[in-house]
Amino acid sequence: MKRSHLSILAAAALVAAGTGHVRAADGKPAAVERVAEFTGAMPTGVTVTETGRIFVNYPKWGDDVKFSVAEIVDGKRVAYPDAAFNQENADPAKGLISVQSVVADGQGRVWILDTAAPGFAAPKAGGAKLVAVDLKTNKVVKTVVFPADVILPTTYVNDMRFDFRVGSAGVAYVTDSSIKGPGGLIVLDLGSGKALRRLSGSPLTAPEKGFMARVEGKPLASTGPDGKLQPFNVASDGIALSGDGKTLYFSALSARTLYAVPTALLRDPAVTDAQIAKAVKNLGKKGASDGLEADAAGNVYGGDYEHNAIRKLSADGKWSTIAQGPDIVWPDTLSIGPDGYLYFTANQLNRQAGFNGGKDLRQQPYRLLRVKIGSAPAPTK
Numbered sequence: 549m550k551r552s553h554l555s556i557l558a559a560a561a562l563v564a565a566g567t568g569h570v571r572a573a574d575g576k577p578a579a580v581e582r583v584a585e586f587t588g589a590m591p592t593g594v595t596v597t598e599t600g601r602i603f604v605n606y607p608k609w610g611d612d613v614k615f616s617v618a619e620i621v622d623g624k625r626v627a628y629p630d631a632a633f634n635q636e637n638a639d640p641a642k643g644l645i646s647v648q649s650v651v652a653d654g655q656g657r658v659w660i661l662d663t664a665a666p667g668f669a670a671p672k673a674g675g676a677k678l679v680a681v682d683l684k685t686n687k688v689v690k691t692v693v694f695p696a697d698v699i700l701p702t703t704y705v706n707d708m709r710f711d712f713r714v715g716s717a718g719v720a721y722v723t724d725s726s727i728k729g730p731g732g733l734i735v736l737d738l739g740s741g742k743a744l745r746r747l748s749g750s751p752l753t754a755p756e757k758g759f760m761a762r763v764e765g766k767p768l769a770s771t772g773p774d775g776k777l778q779p780f781n782v783a784s785d786g787i788a789l790s791g792d793g794k795t796l797y798f799s800a801l802s803a804r805t806l807y808a809v810p811t812a813l814l815r816d817p818a819v820t821d822a823q824i825a826k827a828v829k830n831l832g833k834k835g836a837s838d839g840l841e842a843d844a845a846g847n848v849y850g851g852d853y854e855h856n857a858i859r860k861l862s863a864d865g866k867w868s869t870i871a872q873g874p875d876i877v878w879p880d881t882l883s884i885g886p887d888g889y890l891y892f893t894a895n896q897l898n899r900q901a902g903f904n905g906g907k908d909l910r911q912q913p914y915r916l917l918r919v920k921i922g923s924a925p926a927p928t929k
Contacts, residue, residue, distance in 0.1 A: 580871050583891065584620055585913035589613045590895050593707075594916055596885035597652040597683060598925075603628060604893065604916065608646040608666035609900075616647035617660055620916075628658075629686045640664060640675035641693050649881065653710045654928045656683050657690075661708050661722070668727055670701045678708070678720060678736065692720075692736060698743045702729025707839065707881070709789040709796070711811070712929040715739050719815060721796055723753075723784040730754070731783020731800060735814050746814050747821055752828055753784035755802035761836050763854055763878070763898040770902050780903070786840035788848055791926040797848055799837055806831040806840075806850065806861065834859050834867060839892065841882035843923035849890055851879030858882075858892065858919060871919045879917075884925040889918040 583602070589611035591604045602620045606613045615627035615634040627634045637643030649661040657680045664675025676699050680690040694705070706725035712718035716739035724732045730749030737743065747753045760779045761768035769777040782801035789796055789811070796811050808829045813819045835852030837859075842848045846863030849870075857872035858879060878897040884890055894917055899909035 580873055580875060581889075581918050582875070582915055583918050584623070584916040586625070586916070587912045587914075590897070590900075590910065591880075591893050591914055591916075592895060593647070593649040593651075593881040594891055594893050595650045595652045595658060595881075595883045596891050597658060598654055598656075598886055599683070600886060601652075601658075601683065602891070602916070603650045603652070603658055605647040605650045605660070607648050607663065610667065613646075616644045616662075617650055629681045629688060633688065640672050641677055641691055644679075645672060645675050648705065649707045651708055651710065652683075652883075653680075653712070654925060655712060657681060658683060659708065659710065659720075661705055663705050665704055668704055671699050671703055671705075676703070676705055678722075678738075690738075692738055692741055694734070694736065695741065695743050698734050698736075698745045700724075700726070700729055702726045705734070706785050707787045709787050710738075710928050711789060711793040713793050714811075714815065718928075721787060721789065721811070721814070723787050723798060724748075725785040725801060726783050727781060733784060733787075733796070733798060733814065744814070744817060746824060747784075747809075747828075750821065750825055752807055752825060753798070753800060755779075755781040755783060755800050756805065759802045759804075761802065761854055764856075766898075766903075768898055768903055771905065786837045786850060788840040788842040789926060789928075790842055791844045791846065793928075797831075797840055797842065799834070799840065799850070801836070801838055804833045804836050806834045806837075806848070831861060831865075832867060834861065838879065838897070839881040841884055841890065842926045843884055843921065844926050845923045847921075847923060849882055849921070851876075851882065851892065853878045853898070858890065860921075870921070875915060875917060884921070884923065885918075886924070888920060888922045888924065890921045891916065891918045893917075 589606040593605040618625035619628040645664045646666040660679040664672040677693045682689045718738045720736040722734040731753035732748035733746040735744045772778045785801035837850035848861040856876040880893040896910045901908040
């Protein structure tokens with residue numbers, strides 16, 4: 549199939565929206581822009597390739613998900629890499645079950661993270677995997693199934709980052725954002741298929757004690773059988789990798805603190821979790837984030853879903869709010885395009901029925917937004 553993809557360099561289908569502002573390099577405000585709008589299933593992930601192609605994904609959380617991964621083509625969503633692969637297969641490694649994240653690797657591929665856990669159920673055996681699709685042929689070229697020893701019955705793999713400067717075929721860093729068990733980081737060798745669970749159950753990857761998010765003026769919680777509010781507790785979620793590949797940034801979704809850890813320690817099986825924990829740096833309060841991202845200039849970005857905002861940690865260690873506005877209702881995944889824009893989904897996760905007494909308050913369409921940051925994506929090689 550020939551794809552006339554939506555180029556982010558050609559803004560024919562882009563609608564400017566005065567929904568917030570970001571301070572540009574010259575100090576003048578730049579509008580948050582609407583790139584695309586979606587109806588139907590709620591999206592979570594987005595990624596922008598080095599040539600400007602845009603992909604989004606849809607986990608199976610209760611909405612009618614017709615396909616788990618889509619490319620935006622001529623302003624419309626098209627199942628990717630094709631409709632057949634978006635259907636569950638008798639062999640759990642050969643079809644998509646429930647996708648939480650998509651990430652372009654800067655090396656001509658887009659990677660798909662399949663949780664194999666619809667509705668946050670226990671992952672289906674052999675189904676939790678990474679799938680690489682070649683962007684020239686739009687064909688699956690690699691599938692790496694997570695080893696059973698790193699996928700717990702409570703595991704929910706959430707986000708990923710890649711480094712092709714290490715290992716025979718590179719390494720993937722993946723978060724386990726469990727809502728029922730220990731959170732953690734998973735280091736997956738893409739050549740050997742071997743993996744390590746890191747900081748599993750550590751307070752660093754767990755929801756912060758006493759954390760209760762407030763979004764749009766309401767506590768983010770469900771009502772328990774006893775009538776009391778039960779906080780939405782989600783472990784390690786957002787993840788970002790520095791441009792030199794030496795530092796991994798991570799945070800629990802139910803937390804406001806950003807942490808950084810040397811990747812060399814994560815990859816070394818001789819290093820214990822206790823040693824890793826001692827090496828972790830606390831980078832301060834960034835706000836409560838779902839997604840994280842890093843650029844080539846040493847800056848780190850995070851959503852702030854409690855304040856409808858995007859936050860930035862500059863290379864000099866200072867935090868700032870770079871975008872804020874009513875369109876930014878639950879900023880989820882972040883991705884930097886080759887045009888110097890930071891792209892992110894705003895999917896109204898907090899308006900789901902489970903947090904609102906059984907009433908679905910989401911107002912379609914969901915939106916893909918972007919703000920100008922003037923920086924390139926962090927290199928992966």
